[in-house]
Amino acid sequence: MEQIIDSLSQFWQFTGFANxxxxxxxxxxIGLIFITLGIVKEWEPMLLVPIGFGIIIGNIPMFPGLNIGxxxxxxxxxxxxxxxxxxxxxxxxxLGIGAMTDFSALISQPRLMLIGAAAQMGIxxxxxxxxxxxxxxxxxxxxxxxxxxxxPTAIFLSSKLAPDLMGAIxxxxxxxxxxxxxxxxxxxxxxxxxxxxLIRMPAPRIVSQKEKIIFPIVGFICxxxxxxxxxxxxxxxxxxxxxxxxxxxxxxxxxxxxxxxDVVTTxxxxxxxxxxxxxxFLTGNSLKIFALGLVSFIIATTCGVLFVKIWNLFLRPExxxxxxxxxxxxxxxxxxxxxxxVVGREADPNNHLLMHAMAPNVAGVxxxxxxxxxLLGFLG
Amino acid sequence: xxxxxxxLAFPFLCGTIGAQNLSDLIISEALPVNTSSLIDDYxxxxxxxxxFNTSQGTVNFAGCxxxxxxxxxxxxxxxxxxxATKLGPRQSAVIxxxxxxxxxxxxxxxxxxKGNTVYLVSNDGRTIIDSLAVPLVIDENVSIAxxxxxxKGLIFNDIYPAAPSPLSENGRRSQKSNAQSIQETDPHGWxxxxxxxxxxxxxxxILFLLYNLSGNIFTGKFKExxxxxxxxxEETTAAAIALALARYESSDDTEAAIALALxxxxxxxxxxxxxxxxxxxxxxxxxWRNKSLSFRKKT
Numbered sequence: 001m002e003q004i005i006d007s008l009s010q011f012w013q014f015t016g017f018a019n020x021x022x023x024x025x026x027x028x029x030i031g032l033i034f035i036t037l038g039i040v041k042e043w044e045p046m047l048l049v050p051i052g053f054g055i056i057i058g059n060i061p062m063f064p065g066l067n068i069g070x071x072x073x074x075x076x077x078x079x080x081x082x083x084x085x086x087x088x089x090x091x092x093x094x095l096g097i098g099a100m101t102d103f104s105a106l107i108s109q110p111r112l113m114l115i116g117a118a119a120q121m122g123i124x125x126x127x128x129x130x131x132x133x134x135x136x137x138x139x140x141x142x143x144x145x146x147x148x149x150x151x152p153t154a155i156f157l158s159s160k161l162a163p164d165l166m167g168a169i170x171x172x173x174x175x176x177x178x179x180x181x182x183x184x185x186x187x188x189x190x191x192x193x194x195x196x197x198l199i200r201m202p203a204p205r206i207v208s209q210k211e212k213i214i215f216p217i218v219g220f221i222c223x224x225x226x227x228x229x230x231x232x233x234x235x236x237x238x239x240x241x242x243x244x245x246x247x248x249x250x251x252x253x254x255x256x257x258x259x260x261x262d263v264v265t266t267x268x269x270x271x272x273x274x275x276x277x278x279x280x281f282l283t284g285n286s287l288k289i290f291a292l293g294l295v296s297f298i299i300a301t302t303c304g305v306l307f308v309k310i311w312n313l314f315l316r317p318e319x320x321x322x323x324x325x326x327x328x329x330x331x332x333x334x335x336x337x338x339x340x341x342v343v344g345r346e347a348d349p350n351n352h353l354l355m356h357a358m359a360p361n362v363a364g365v366x367x368x369x370x371x372x373x374x375l376l377g378f379l380g
Numbered sequence: 381x382x383x384x385x386x387x388l389a390f391p392f393l394c395g396t397i398g399a400q401n402l403s404d405l406i407i408s409e410a411l412p413v414n415t416s417s418l419i420d421d422y423x424x425x426x427x428x429x430x431x432f433n434t435s436q437g438t439v440n441f442a443g444c445x446x447x448x449x450x451x452x453x454x455x456x457x458x459x460x461x462x463x464a465t466k467l468g469p470r471q472s473a474v475i476x477x478x479x480x481x482x483x484x485x486x487x488x489x490x491x492x493x494k495g496n497t498v499y500l501v502s503n504d505g506r507t508i509i510d511s512l513a514v515p516l517v518i519d520e521n522v523s524i525a526x527x528x529x530x531x532k533g534l535i536f537n538d539i540y541p542a543a544p545s546p547l548s549e550n551g552r553r554s555q556k557s558n559a560q561s562i563q564e565t566d567p568h569g570w571x572x573x574x575x576x577x578x579x580x581x582x583x584x585x586i587l588f589l590l591y592n593l594s595g596n597i598f599t600g601k602f603k604e605x606x607x608x609x610x611x612x613x614e615e616t617t618a619a620a621i622a623l624a625l626a627r628y629e630s631s632d633d634t635e636a637a638i639a640l641a642l643x644x645x646x647x648x649x650x651x652x653x654x655x656x657x658x659x660x661x662x663x664x665x666x667x668w669r670n671k672s673l674s675f676r677k678k679t
Contacts, residue, residue, distance in 0.1 A: 072423055110591035117584040124573040131569045136494065136517040138559035140569065161559075163520055164413055211598050218590055226583045279479070363584060370583045374576045379559045 019061035023278030031055030031273065034175075043178035044335075047151065047269055051174060054273020070274045081271040084166070087159040089268040090152035091236040096261025097152075097365065098216070098240025099253040101333065105358040107211050108204035112321070112356070116363025118307035119329025120371045122147025122300025126292050127375075133288050138162055141375040143289055146173045147296025148368030149180065149330035153233060155272065157372045160380050167276040168286040172293040174269075180335045181342075183294070184301045184327045188343055191305045192323050196312075197347035199322040201356050209247070216241040223370055229380065230373020237369060297330070304329035304360070321356075328357040331364035402502050404439055406526060406536055407512040408432035408472060409550055412494045413520035417544040418474065420487075426478035427492035429512070430546055431500065433467040434536070440466045443503035446475065446488050448496045454505045456481055456488040474546045494518055515541070517560045525550040 012018050034052025038045035057077070058070055070077040083089040106113060127144030135143060142158035142165055154173040158166040176183065220238035224231055243253040305326035312320045324344045328336040340357035409430040411417055420426045429446075433439045442465040447455035458465060458475075462485040467473055476483070477492035492498060495516035500509045514524050523544040526536035541560075542550055566572055 067423060071425070073419070073425075107591055107595065110588045110595065113584045113588045113591070114581070117581045120580050121577065124576055128569045128573055131567070134495075134516075136559060137562045137566075137569065137572075138517065138519075138557075141559075163415060205595075205599060208598050211594060214594060215591070218594070219587060222586055222590060223583050226579065226586070366587070367580055367584055370580050371576065374579050378572055378576070379562060 014063050016061040019063060021061065021278070023282050024059050024061045026282060027059035027276065027278045028056050031059070034273075037178065044174065046265055047174045048178055050266055050269025051171060051273040054270040055171075055276050056273075057270070058274035058277050070271065070277070077271065077274055080267055081275060083264070083267060084155055084170075084271050084275065085159060085163065087156045087232070089264050090156035091232040092264045093152040093261055093268065094233050094369070095236040095240040095256045096258075096264070097333070098237040098242075099244045099257035100261070101241060101244075101362055101365075102358075103215055103241060103362055104207040104212065105204060105355050106362050107207045107215050109356070109359045112325070112359035113363040113366075114311075115304055115307060115321075115326055115329040115360035116331075116365075116367040117329075119300045119304035119326070119360070119364055120148065120367045121303035122149075122296040122298075122330065123368070123371050123375075125299035125303075126296030129295060130288075130292050133292065135285075135288075136162075138379045139165055141379045142166070142169055143292050144296065145169075145368070145372055145375065146176065146289075146293040147300045147330075148364070148371060149173070149177055149297065149300065149332040149336070150365065150368045151177060152268070153331070153368050153372045155268065156233060157375060160376055164280070165285065165289065167272060167281055168283075168289045169293075170272040171276055171281075172290050174272075175290075176293050176297050177332045177335065180297075180330075180332050181339050183297050184336060184339050185343055187298060187301045188305055188324055188327050188339070191302065191309070194347065196309070196323050197344065198351065199312075199320050200348075200351055201320070201322055201353075202318065204355060204359075209245070212245040213242070213247075216245065219366065223366065227370050227373035227377065229377035230369050233369040233372060234366070237365065300330045301327045322351075322353055325353055325357040325360055328361040329364045329367070331361070331368045333361050333365060334358065336364075337361040401435075402439060402441060402444060402509055404433055404435035404437075405441060405444075405467070405500060406432050406434055406510045407498060407500050408536065409523050409525040409542070409545065410477075410492060410498060410512050410514055411521070411523040411544050411546075412492045412496075412514050412518065413522075414544075416521050417523075418546050420476045420478070420483075422483060424478070426476040428474050428476050428546060429492060429498060430472050430474050431467070432472040433470060436469045438466055438468050441473075444509070445501035445503070445505060446477070446490075447499050447501060448477075448490050448492070450497075450499065453499065453501045453508070456490055459485050472547055512539070515560070517557070517563050519557050519559075522557075 016024075031052045031054075034048045034055065036052075037043045038048030038052060062069065066072075067075050068077065069075060070081050072078055123144045124147075125144075126147045127140045130140035130143040131137065138161040142154075142162040145154045145157045146169060148154070151170065151174045155166065155170050158169040162169070216238035220234060223234050227234075240253070240256050243249045243256060305323050307329075308321050308323040308326040312323070315321070322340075322344060324347075325337075325340045328340050330336050334354075337354055337357035341352065341354040344351050344353035407429055409432075410428070412427050414425040414427050417425065418428055420428075431441065442458055442460040442462060445454045445457050447453050449455055464473075464485060473486065475486050475488060477488040477490060477498070479489060479491040481487050481489035492514065494514055497511055497513040499511045501507065502509055512524065512526070518524060518541055521544060522541045524539060525542035525545070527538040527540065527542075527550055528536045541556075562572060
């Protein structure tokens with residue numbers, strides 16, 4: 001009998017109940033909130049649901065040494081986590097993004113590309129603030145990239161510059177991407193007048209197939225020569241787009257933009273979530289990162305909108321740009337472009353800004369990859 | 381004679397006693413971010429620090445304290461009663477600073493972090509024996525280590541980032557990382573910010589110029605400006621279209637639509653390349669959102 005009790009007692013020590021702390025409970029609650037937001041509110045469900053469940057997986061209290069945790073060498077989760085840790089999931093996601101994205105809006109209105117550059121100010125504004133908050137330059141760079149509103153880029157850069165902050169940065173980036181409509185709309189309304197919101201832009205021209213094929217080749221060579229450190233992201237993005245537009249590799253493009261990106265998104269979400277173990281996530285630094293992430297989104301949106309307003313001062317009336325597409329300079333595709341459309345139609349139901357906003361939106365993807373390459377080059 | 385013996389023996393006694401003092405211990409190395417270095421008894425990569433006995437005698441550091449808070453010198457105590465706390469001459473021991481002292485003798489109840497200073501405190505809880513400041517900027521799996529340059533290896537004045545070398549002579553000195561250099565040359569980040577913003581704008585501005593140029597080429601603006609658009613091929617094509625249309629009875633609108641579609645197709649201004657279809661649009665510059673103005677005709 002005594003032996004049975006001893007065995008049961010020993011078993012009890014292995015259970016999650018015996019090893020549970022309030023931090024575990026708090027993290028599991030956060031995971032549940034993510035899942036709820038993803039399913040009920042449908043905010044970025046393909047990201048929030050895997051991340052939320054990953055958070056729960058990573059925070060099941062357990063006896064260390066069983067070789068099952070995400071940080072234990074050789075465990076299953078650890079093996080899957082290497083895609084995040086070594087930074088090869090994000091370029092695969094970029095391959096899929098390239099294979100899914102139609103860059104026609106950007107090719108037809110290349111001037112709107114500069115809005116995508118202006119919105120990257122969010123990255124560098126957050127970098128400066130993070131330094132002021134006492135973060136080291138490499139950590140500040142990893143935190144700053146949250147302002148690019150690009151989850152894979154944030155994971156890629158933080159895995160290189162500040163691996164110990166990666167969980168908090170990734171969760172922060174995806175959380176704010178899900179909240180883009182909530183964050184951006186009030187800023188856009190605050191910074192624009194009723195008259196500006198009514199500006200109608202000339203319709204974009206139709207883009208030929210040849211232009212679409214030339215776009216990824218020229219784009220890649222140009223950006224990679226300027227920022228070679230952004231090669232993994234830029235290369236995969238433009239390669240994916242070439243697969244799509246070439247017209248002769250449809251199967252490859254379908255795979256990259258379909259099953260491949262789905263698999264990688266699932267794994268990246270799950271493992272990033274699992275990496276947010278309570279002892280590494282519930283720290284003062286995480287709170288600072290969330291605050292800085294919010295500020296970076298605000299700076300990015302503000303700079304995008306203000307850049308258009310200032311630019312309009314120098315444009316002829318028929319060439320003026322609706323400043324409501326300034327927010328779309330961040331690379332949250334297509335969420336921020338949708339915000340431009342929604343806010344634009346509130347001012348004028350017949351004014352469709354979606355296609356115009358897609359131009360700075362996809363430029364933002366390129367811009368944030370370039371910015372990540374620059375930060376990696378300086379701080380890596 | 382006895383006095384003379386005592387006088388002669390005194391320095392040796394002092395030396396022997398001194399050599400076995402706790403004051404001979406130093407914190408010789410620390411690794412705050414451990415992802416691939418030493419694995420602890422629980423299979424985890426925990427931050428660690430190394431203490432080293434600089435003397436030629438054995439020193440027992442049981443009961444000593446470690447802390448990262450100068451206002452709380454007794455933060456984490458090394459338990460007494462474990463023989464492993466005796467350090468032989470010129471030996472070292474690794475202490476895991478992972479925040480969980482319940483894991484064993486060589487575990488501390490605080491986590492070693494970048495930017496913190498860790499103190500070794502005597503077993504009286506008051507006397508600081510040694511300390512080591514961990515830089516705020518240090519790469520993962522790079523330790524901060526003390527090096528000695530005197531012949532006897534007693535004075536460890538030089539402190540550098542190094543390749544981790546737990547329980548052995550401190551490894552080679554690491555090169556400064558880019559982040560460390562940036563922190564020294566641009567502590568507030570303004571230079572990097574200005575340069576980075578300029579590069580981002582430059583990269584996208586170059587793309588803008590290239591796509592603007594290609595757009596002008598593909599839409600024929602250059603040709604229109606130079607007014608040299610009179611290729612014999614297009615004239616032949618136009619004549620062929622006219623002849624073909626003249627053979628059939630059709631309305632002017634239909635002829636115009638077909639001619640326009642063929643013109644767009646030949647001048648490569650159509651949106652899609654779909655075998656078997658010609659996309660006909662009444663106004664290619666504004667029909668992107670107006671589906672009622674577009675239709676397709678199977679050829």
